Amino acid sequence: MTRALINVPAKARRGQIIAIKTLISHTMETGFRYTTTGERRPRNIIHTFVATYNGEEIFRAEFHPAMSANPFLTFHTVATESGTIAFRWTGDNGFSAIEQAKITVE
Amino acid sequence: MNQPETTRREVLFAGTLMLAGVAVPVVVRPARATPAAMKAEIAKLVGEATVTQSKVKLDIPPLVENGNTVPCTVSVESAMTPADHVKAIHVFNEKNPQPNVISCYFGPRAGRATVATRIRLTDTQNVVAIAELSDGSFWSASVEVIITLGACLEDNLI
Numbered sequence: 001m002t003r004a005l006i007n008v009p010a011k012a013r014r015g016q017i018i019a020i021k022t023l024i025s026h027t028m029e030t031g032f033r034y035t036t037t038g039e040r041r042p043r044n045i046i047h048t049f050v051a052t053y054n055g056e057e058i059f060r061a062e063f064h065p066a067m068s069a070n071p072f073l074t075f076h077t078v079a080t081e082s083g084t085i086a087f088r089w090t091g092d093n094g095f096s097a098i099e100q101a102k103i104t105v106e
Numbered sequence: 107m108n109q110p111e112t113t114r115r116e117v118l119f120a121g122t123l124m125l126a127g128v129a130v131p132v133v134v135r136p137a138r139a140t141p142a143a144m145k146a147e148i149a150k151l152v153g154e155a156t157v158t159q160s161k162v163k164l165d166i167p168p169l170v171e172n173g174n175t176v177p178c179t180v181s182v183e184s185a186m187t188p189a190d191h192v193k194a195i196h197v198f199n200e201k202n203p204q205p206n207v208i209s210c211y212f213g214p215r216a217g218r219a220t221v222a223t224r225i226r227l228t229d230t231q232n233v234v235a236i237a238e239l240s241d242g243s244f245w246s247a248s249v250e251v252i253i254t255l256g257a258c259l260e261d262n263l264i
Contacts, residue, residue, distance in 0.1 A: 017217035017218050030203070030226075032203045053215070056215075057213075058213065058215045058216065059210070059211070059212065059216060060210070060211040061208060061209065061210045061211070061221075062208065062209040062210075063208055064204055064206040064207055064208065065202075065203070065204060065226075066199060066202045066204065066206065066207040066208075066225055066226045066227075067207065067208060067223065067224070067225060067226065068174060068175040068176075068223075068224040068225060068226055069174070069175075071223065071224075072222075072223055072224050073221065073222070073223050074179075074220075074221065074222035074223070075210070075212075075216065075220070075221050075222075076216055076217050076218040076220060077215055077216055077217055078215055078216070078217040080215070
């Protein structure tokens with residue numbers, strides 16, 4: 001069960017720059033750790049994050065194993081119109097999570 | 107501690123294996139990136155272009171207790187207009203197993219070229235942020251971070 005926390009302001013003025021914060025629960029196993037019996041623990045990370053605003057991409061990030069567990073991101077966008085901001089995380093072993101937030105622009 | 111230490115059960119298990127004549131594999135530390143590996147990775151990104159140390163602000167605490175979560179903020183001075191904006195921000199390190207940390211891609215709709223995240227650092231080292239602008243120029247900032255407890259040390263045996 002994946003848990004994600006999203007912080008998007010519910011209301012904004014047209015043209016205002018808004019901050020978006022996202023946090024998702026994920027171990028981000030680096031692939032550089034070993035078990036007590038000496039086996040390498042396979043890499044299991046989120047490698048791509050994409051944010052779209054009414055379907056148009058506004059931000060994309062590629063993660064490497066040097067990202068902390070439970071990846072946290074803060075980024076900005078210009079509030080252009082009311083609608084939906086959607087977030088998609090994709091990772092190893094077919095991991096995928098989608099969240100969305102509504103925003104009203106006045 | 108969320109990472110359990112080596113338990114009595116695990117020690118006994120390894121001992122039993124040795125008694126049974128099974129070779130207990132030696133845990134080898136993963137190979138590390140080096141400053142040279144980081145430079146090579148940066149060269150792969152920028153190609154022939156020159157990287158100027160300016161415009162980029164890399165905000166990391168200079169002294170970090172826990173390398174597993176190091177807060178890291180990169181901001182670039184830019185008007186973020188369609189004609190002149192930051193296309194990408196990349197973060198690199200010198201001593202983790204791999205030199206890459208994160209790559210972020212922006213457009214003029216970002217409004218502000220700033221990204222904040224949390225990263226893992228295995229040792230005291232330099233962290234480099236590189237910004238790629240829409241005109242094809244590259245700008246950078248570098249910070250030395252002192253780590254008292256690295257991200258990989260306590261995790262070698264789990």
